[in-house]
Structure formats: C-alpha cells, structure tokens
Amino acid sequence: MRALSSRLALLVLPLACTGAAKAADDGLRAAVLLDHLHGIDAGVTYLKASGQELKLDVLLPDEPGTKPRPVVLRFHGGGWVAGSRESSALSALPWMQMGFTVVNVSYRLANTALAPAAVEDTLCALQWVGRNAKKYHFDLERVVTTGNSAGGHLALATAMLPADSPFTHQCAANEPAWSGPYRNAAPKVAAVVNWFGITDVADMLQGPNQRSYAVAWFGSMPGPGREQLAHAVSPLNQVRAGGPPVFTIHGDADPMVPYAHALRLKAALDKAGVRNVLHTIPGGGHGGFTGEQQLGAFEAARSFLRGLGIVPAQP
Numbered sequence: 001m002r003a004l005s006s007r008l009a010l011l012v013l014p015l016a017c018t019g020a021a022k023a024a025d026d027g028l029r030a031a032v033l034l035d036h037l038h039g040i041d042a043g044v045t046y047l048k049a050s051g052q053e054l055k056l057d058v059l060l061p062d063e064p065g066t067k068p069r070p071v072v073l074r075f076h077g078g079g080w081v082a083g084s085r086e087s088s089a090l091s092a093l094p095w096m097q098m099g100f101t102v103v104n105v106s107y108r109l110a111n112t113a114l115a116p117a118a119v120e121d122t123l124c125a126l127q128w129v130g131r132n133a134k135k136y137h138f139d140l141e142r143v144v145t146t147g148n149s150a151g152g153h154l155a156l157a158t159a160m161l162p163a164d165s166p167f168t169h170q171c172a173a174n175e176p177a178w179s180g181p182y183r184n185a186a187p188k189v190a191a192v193v194n195w196f197g198i199t200d201v202a203d204m205l206q207g208p209n210q211r212s213y214a215v216a217w218f219g220s221m222p223g224p225g226r227e228q229l230a231h232a233v234s235p236l237n238q239v240r241a242g243g244p245p246v247f248t249i250h251g252d253a254d255p256m257v258p259y260a261h262a263l264r265l266k267a268a269l270d271k272a273g274v275r276n277v278l279h280t281i282p283g284g285g286h287g288g289f290t291g292e293q294q295l296g297a298f299e300a301a302r303s304f305l306r307g308l309g310i311v312p313a314q315p
Helices: 002-015 028-035 086-097 117-131 150-160 166-173 212-218 223-232 259-272 291-307
Strands: 039-049 052-060 069-075 101-105 138-148 191-195 246-251 276-281
Touching: 039 117, 039 166, 052 086, 052 117, 069 086, 069 117, 069 150, 086 101, 086 138, 101 117, 117 138, 117 150, 117 166, 138 150, 150 191, 191 291, 212 223, 246 259, 246 291, 259 276, 276 291
Parallel strands: 069 101, 069 138, 138 191, 191 246, 246 276
Antiparallel strands: 039 052, 052 101
16 A cells, blocks of 8 residues: 555656646546556567466557657566566556556566576567557657566666577567568667666675575576576676666665665766666665655656656656
C-alpha cells in the first residue's frame, strides 16, 4: 500500500489542472485521465526459450495517430529470482504521462534458467522493439531502457552490451524467417534510467557484498566460468566512450544493492566522457522512497531526458 500511495502521489500532481487541484478533488480526475489510454496490447510473445513463451505488454498513450513516439522498455526487479511484469505494471504510468509508449517485459528467472538467461532475454526484447517499430509507431531514435534493482542491471546491460555480443545469439535462434542472413534489429538505446541497479555482478557473488539472490542466479556454476560470466554481464565493465547516457537513482542507505555500485558507475561514466547523473536519495533504502522522493526522482529524470531531446520540452 505504501508503494501504491507513493505512485498515486507521483501521478496526481502532474496530471491535475488548476481546477482539479482543489481540496475537494479526490483524485478521480487523475485516475480518469490515466485510464484514458489508446490501448494495451497484452501478453505478446517476443521469445521462446527454456520451454516457455516469454511475454511483454505494450501500453499505448492517448492520441495514437501515426507519429512515432518515444518508447521505454521496462524490466522488473527481484534479484533475477523473483518478481513479474504484472506485479509492477503501475510503474508504467509516469512514463505514459511523459508521452512514452511502454513495453513492459518478462524474462526468465533463476528457477527456469540461470545466468545469463535474463540478459539474453532482454536483449531479444530490444530486438523485438526494432522489428515492430512500424506496427506500434516506435521512434527508434528515442528508445529508453529502465528498471529497478535487477531490472536496473538489465536496463544497463541491454543498453551497453555491443550489438555483436554472444548474448544475442539466442535472438537469432528465434528468428521466424530461416532465410539468411540474420540481422540484429536492435536499435541503439538513447538513454538509461537506472533505479538502484546492480552494476558489478561479481561483487555480489563473494566478499562483503555477497547477496543470496546473486548467488542463486549463478547456481553451482564452477569458478573460472562463473567469474568470466559475472564480468561479462556487469554494466561497469561495459562502459565505453559513446555509450548511452545514464540517469541513476540510488538511496545512500540501500542494504540490498550497495550505494557504492552507483558511485563506481558514475566514476567510470565520467572517465569515459559519457553523459550521466547520479540522483541520490539521502537515507534512502532499496526503493520504498516517500512520495516526494519518488516524484523528485522522476522530475529529475524527465529533465535529464528533455536535455537529450527524448522528452519534448514543456509547452
């Protein structure tokens, strides 16, 4: 309930007009406007892997038309071992209010497939966006990835891994047309909004920052291969000049993903000359921010995206 209240506090303020902001307004106007969507294309299969059909939902804002819209791919959190796209669907609403079409993505969890399955899946979701741009009027010049915790890691990895990464091979295996050559349809990600994501996976597998969810994602994988894979899927090791701009939100008292992960990522991005911002929530834990903190983070992220030309300037 606390998380839902935070989201409602976040949403009502930008939607309410002067008349609707009166004390008598109980939020009905905001709720109606949020419900006034063009449509939701739910349960679309974007990949078949490990005997599963992996799904995504496309949430379309109002005023559909044919004009290309910016698109955000959203990946849920849960330490790669839990969570679902359905349980965090309300997180799409602020993005829709900003004018984005939202693609809310499921991926394989550890109980179905260990690392790097989740990364392989989200890379294929990005390719799905490229292949379906015409159908949904996606603007492939304004693609943003986002997510919280493990979803933040996936948002970063999906945007930062090179197009020829071996983690994209599964996408080719799912190509519906067997005639070649295979083409990676993934657009270049224009920006990442990273909510307290893991940036150094190896740091979570052993030592003082070891966390059970990270160990569970890798299972009983032996030493050398485990370390190499952890290195390869860590966004911190994919930072390079010309990479996508990154906006990070992180609480400096986060017990699940150390705040140092955000600091180290920022230092690496600064060194590489990549545009980035670290928005720190003082005393903030692993999410669960107050409504005002959540609103402030979204406002700052929107300003960052406006500066990149991804979100239109305020009229």
